[in-house]
Amino acid sequence: MGDHQYFEMQGVPAGMMKPQTFTTCLSQKDYVPKDTEQKDCTMKGVTVDGNTVTWEMVCKDSSSKGKVTYAGNIFDGVMESTMKEDGKEMNARMTMKGKHIGPCDK
Numbered sequence: 001m002g003d004h005q006y007f008e009m010q011g012v013p014a015g016m017m018k019p020q021t022f023t024t025c026l027s028q029k030d031y032v033p034k035d036t037e038q039k040d041c042t043m044k045g046v047t048v049d050g051n052t053v054t055w056e057m058v059c060k061d062s063s064s065k066g067k068v069t070y071a072g073n074i075f076d077g078v079m080e081s082t083m084k085e086d087g088k089e090m091n092a093r094m095t096m097k098g099k100h101i102g103p104c105d106k
Helices: none
Strands: 002-009 020-023 042-049 052-058 062-071 074-085 088-099
Antiparallel strands (some): 002 020, 002 088, 042 052
């Protein structure tokens, strides 16, 4: 499933962040979109309510809460993150849009 992410970060002028695209493998058992760059993270509180999945992820220097809603071969979602960089706390809000692009590579 392809995943398009749009970031909004406090303190960054609008238009400075460009949309990013990455591909992730999703299944009925693993339905939370993940960027392969996310390492040393623990998923907590994954809940499924109909077609909507919510979760919390705790990483070494950041934490986030997310929610995606699936509709057939597409999904829409949002993730709010808090991260520490150089001793300062930064907040980011990311919207996600994804679509099925084919089977996962084994």
